[in-house]
Amino acid sequence: MSVAARRPLDDPGLADEFLRVIGDGDEYAAVDMVTSLLDDGVPAQRIMIDLIARTQARVGDLWAANQWSVAREHAATAISERALGALAARTNVKPSRGRVTIACVDGEWHALPTRILAEMLRLDGWRVDFLGANVPGPHLITHLHQTGPDVVALSCMIATRLPRAHAAITACRAAGVPVIAGGRGFGPGGRYAQHLGADAWAAGAEEAVRRLARNWPPHNQDAPLAAHLGDDEYTYVVRHRPELISTAMKRLAEAYPTMREYNQRQRDATAEDMAHIVDFLAAALYVSETAVFTDFVTWTEGVLRARGVPPVALRVGLQTIQDQLRDYPAATAILASGAARIPA
Ligand code: B12
Structure with a gap:
């Protein structure tokens, strides 16, 4: 049996x-x-x-x-x-609805959630073009022109990809194809998806199946809250990403002496964490949502603690970035809110 x-x-x-x-x-x-x-x-x-x-x-x-x-x-x-x-x-359903393109935004590697979405929509009668992980925006648009879908389903599981998600949403809509967004990167209740101009958002594959089965495309399209996206502070942080990280690594070694005993693997992991700090900061600036950063800090603190890294290391890490961004009030405020989330 x-x-x-x-x-x-x-x-x-x-x-x-x-x-x-x-x-x-x-x-x-x-x-x-x-x-x-x-x-x-x-x-x-x-x-x-x-x-x-x-x-x-x-x-x-x-x-x-x-x-x-x-x-x-x-x-x-x-x-x-x-x-x-x-x-x-083992499950074949003849397409009886429209055609849907499903893709992860540029730099987004979580393909399995979208694969589940693809199978769920296929079982509901959609003809599915599943493009998988990390689909560069221009290639996605070329694909839309070649296939003419009724809807694009865009996934963003990590908030650092929100600027790319915005570019993809804008380009799909300009090509005349409405967008349903999904994935935890779009924030609680999908609030960043609305900022970025998506036509709809769904918490999971089942909700997406329901939403697409009726009233699609949605008619009550609120204007996206996109006016402030990608301002000067965001641009500065993105352009200076390499220096911000390398300077932070040097200062971290001075301010947090334990790091001097780190082996190469630990140094690499620390550099990756510093890169995440900068990337989540940039995403928070992009959508003007401090929560993008504070949620990340809470999550990172737990992950680091599980690996024996004390909260003070993260606090010092944030400070080394903040010290480099003194002339940038929004970035400084976001970093300070993040630091406030770290237990004493
Ligand atoms: C497997 C996995 C990976 C794999 C993905 C491989 C693959 N083929 O998919 C790899 C190794 C690539 C990976 C990488 C990373 N991952 Co990962 N990963 C996971 C893990 C364990 C499972 C993902 C999964 O399959 N979930 C199952 C699905 C079904 O979950 P779901 O979210 O409920 O899916 C539904 C919705 O999201 C929604 N949905 C998703 N997309 C869309 C799109 C549309 C249009 C709609 C309508 C709905 C929709 O529908 C889905 C089905 O119902 C999750 C844990 C988790 N809780 O999900 C972490 C997780 C998502 N990863 C995480 C992280 C941090 C990372 C990395 C940053 C790690 C690192 N340090 O490098 C990188 C980022 C890579 C990148 N840039 O994309 C964190 C995110 C935390 C956070 N702060 O948000 C998680 C939550 C792990 C954790 N517990 O901390 N990861």
């Missing part, structure tokens, strides 16, 4: 087992579990959302808590993709 047979999807043991098999790199067991559920009459949509997507969120938590390595997360994600592919291969 297959492992999943006759076990309901809401059995918590099943989710634990799926996490275990993907964490152990057992792709055959993972595929067997999802196809057995399908054989038992569980709708493919439920398996994708309630099992695969939910388990991926747990994978993220385990990585953030430093319990799973990056390699283990990568392997598990690859198996989730394989399980999703197995479900897709």
Whole structure:
């Protein structure tokens, strides 16, 4: 008997087992579990959302808590993709609605959430062009001209990609194709998607299926709140990114003596963290939303703590950037709000 047979999807043991098999790199067991559920009459949509997507969120938590390595997360994600592919291969729906292009914005590597969205829309009768991760804006537009979709679904899971998301949304709309946005990068309730002029936003694939099934394109298109986007401070931070990071690294070594004993791997990780600080600051300036940065600081503080890095290191890191941006009041205020989120 297959492992999943006759076990309901809401059995918590099943989710634990799926996490275990993907964490152990057992792709055959993972595929067997999802196809057995399908054989038992569980709708493919439920398996994708309630099992695969939910388990991926747990994978993220385990990585953030430093319990799973990056390699283990990568392997598990690859198996989730394989399980999703197995479900897709066994479910055929004739297209009966319009055509949708699904893409991650430039620099956005989280393809699996959009792959789930793609399968969900396909099962609802859409003809789907799935472009996957990291789609440069000009190539996306060329594709739209070649295929003429009714809607573009754009994903942004990391807020640092918001400026690129804005460029893509603007270009798609200029090409006459309405945009539905999604992914956690667009902020709570998708509020940054509205700033950036998206026609609609959906919290997840199920909501997107519902939204696109009726009243599409939406008629009540509020004017985007885009007037202030990409001002001087944003431009300064983006143009001076390399110096901001390298100067911060030098000053960090002076202000935080523990860093002098860091090995190369720890120095590389620190440089990556400093780059994230600058990138999230730029995104916060771009959409004029301090929360983009403060949410990032809260998240980073937890991730660093799980890796044994004390909060003071992050506070000093923020200060080394702030010291370089004294003449930039909005950036200084955002950095100070971030620092205030770090526990004493
Ligand atoms: C796998 C993974 C990766 C893989 C992605 C590989 C792949 N093929 O997808 C890789 C290794 C590339 C990766 C990289 C990074 N990741 Co990552 N990743 C994840 C992880 C563990 C799972 C993603 C996933 O599949 N989720 C399952 C889906 C189904 O979740 P979902 O969000 O509910 O999906 C729904 C909605 O998002 C929505 N949706 C998404 N897009 C769209 C689009 C439209 C139009 C619509 C309508 C809806 C919609 O619909 C989806 C389906 O219902 C998440 C954890 C998590 N909680 O998601 C972290 C996570 C998203 N990553 C995170 C981070 C920080 C990163 C990195 C910055 C890490 C680093 N230091 O390099 C990089 C950034 C890379 C980049 N620039 O894109 C953080 C983000 C935290 C934050 N501050 O927002 C998370 C939350 C992990 C964590 N717990 O901290 N990651």
